[in-house]
Amino acid sequence: MRHDGRLSRMLHVLLHMEEQQRPMTSEEIAGMLGTNPALVRRTLAGLREGGYVVSERGHGGGWMLGKPLAEMTLRDVYDAVGSPEVFALGLADDQPQCLVEQAVNTALRQSLDEARALLLRRFAEIRVSDLRDDFAARAASLGIMPGMSCADA
Amino acid sequence: MRHDGRLSRMLHVLLHMEEQQRPMTSEEIAGMLGTNPALVRRTLAGLREGGYVVSERGHGGGWMLGKPLAEMTLRDVYDAVGSPEVFALGLADDQPQCLVEQAVNTALRQSLDEARALLLRRFAEIRVSDLRDDFAARAASLGIMPGMSCADA
DNA sequence: ATAATTCGAAACTTCATAAGTTACGAAATA
């Protein structure tokens, strides 16, 4: 099953966005992510609705942070990209007639709901700025300039 | 993303299998699950390797439990169907050059690993026989004969 | 023996959907 990488990508983008003191175009971002501008616009549109980024059209336009990274949690970003399905595991039928299958569903739902709740709780505890700090520490310990250029682009 | 219903289906099958005091053919099971015999064989093959079911060919053959439901946990069944990917959420790139993306991956992995560990721990705590008991309780409270026939077939 | 049943397994098609792409209009700046 193809997994959903939107949360991961958007976090990556937000961190790079903070480093830049200028709007980043969808094309730049697409190059960074190894994808294309239309997809970037489509996904960042969700973050814009939440005020996490702002976009400007025309010459000199692009995407910039709409608020400090310290004011966004992973949970916020998760919701901004559409609160995608967490699990690949699922039920065969959500509303089965069969009582046996209902028992199976009840048990699986309970476990899945618990695990999802834990995950989203963790996400809510982590600010995006914490990732930036983690990155800064890695960079420092490797003796790398914090404002590095994009190696993957 | 299309989710993976193998665990759910196999639990359903195991519970029905216990009710029957005879081998169930792949065709019967397929009718029950709303699918087809080849898929049933493919998926049950994993359970057979773990000794959770046994199969016999030829006239009067089919599938039967290989051990009591009290000796199987949801975790056992999960592993028997191939330990499928738990999450639909995933990383954009598992081994990125970019330090920023590495920081993102580290944080996401940590949260996902925690949630997965909790889920599998719960799975390991639940015996398949617990689901049967839950089913029996539902059936009793509805005044339904425990050995009901298949309504979905 | 012969026929019927049933699993075993390979090869293939379908389906769902995230991702990727193309294209063009709207808005902003030069």
Place this chain on the structure above:
DNA sequence: TATTTCGTAACTTATGAAGTTTCGAATTAT
């Protein structure tokens, strides 16, 4: 007026579970 850049719709591709077809092998019934 030309250029840049986002906004958005429509379309194609990629991936893997699910579904299907088919035939051989094993087992039992007659």
